[in-house]
Amino acid sequence: MVHGKEFTIQTKGYSDIKDITGEVRHIIEDSKISEGIVTVHAVGSTASISTTEFEPALNADFRDQIEKFIPGSLHTRHSETWGDDNGFSHLRATFMGPSMTVPVSGGAPVLGTWQQIIVIDHDNRPRSRRVFVQVMGE
Amino acid sequence: MVHGKEFTIQTKGYSDIKDITGEVRHIIEDSKISEGIVTVHAVGSTASISTTEFEPALNADFRDQIEKFIPGSLHTRHSETWGDDNGFSHLRATFMGPSMTVPVSGGAPVLGTWQQIIVIDHDNRPRSRRVFVQVMGE
């Protein structure tokens, strides 16, 4: 069985972190799939999917850290060539990857107590970000 | 067909690297699945799954490199707020991601000769780390 659903979420960009665990749980419930996997995918080349303990202090730490790694002020050939000023967003997204697949068991994603599924939008402006969730199993 | 199994592995924390290729191979064999995929997932928000050439010199290089990237001594709002001193562990885990999916062919994971499946435990203490392995296919 395969059950897919796309939703959009409003983000502020600049590696804004949004907790989408609830949305993913609901899509798995709608699928009636008990055992399998769920693939969570950020559509576009400036966002990433991962997990974290979703709480404000750690979210701020993460944004600090990625700003040290690939600064928003980074001069890039991409921004110079295309004038869209989001070269840093693309680099952050390619490093982290756009997708994640997590086991589903007992009709729910297999997660730790303090582990939430997140989309991180690296773009340099607020966006309506598309997330596609594909559930497979039986 | 779907076949899932969770196991635990003892780690030392601080990005301790454990080779779990044998465990993953055995679970695939038990599943009787010949062609498909295997999702390997570290349960919790302070560990990662990847592949490496598993040998002591490279493992030490990896720990050096991640210590340069996100030091264990990093001051974080998370540690300050919650007093658990493992903000750096969370940041390492979110950057690398908790999961990996690898093709299965001929009843085995598709890997290079020098490519082993690893769990990296970034937490700041020894742990009994849960790993969930989901095999899907036919």
Next chain:
Amino acid sequence: MVHGKEFTIQTKGYSDIKDITGEVRHIIEDSKISEGIVTVHAVGSTASISTTEFEPALNADFRDQIEKFIPGSLHTRHSETWGDDNGFSHLRATFMGPSMTVPVSGGAPVLGTWQQIIVIDHDNRPRSRRVFVQVMGE
């Protein structure tokens, strides 16, 4: 249904980036699978799979950035021990991960307009790189 295919692609190494979206699309078309997922996996421990807006300026930016993160000149115990001088290649690959899974819908991978699937070969020499693509669904 499961449909797998391996192909090889010539790379220059040193985090050379190749667009493999066309190959992945063709394998999905050959599979006759309309809804499901595709797992794209670089066989070996010195390459990664991700997505990017594939264009020359951004590709050069990416190589600059990964060179700052883990320089090709990095002294590693791995290179010292084994004499193959590609410790940096392994470290880059383990950080980024060897695999990616993307939803398939309407017989095509779910991607943004400016989002291409890429293999990044981090090794320190030209290689014929194996990529295994596994399509699953219905």
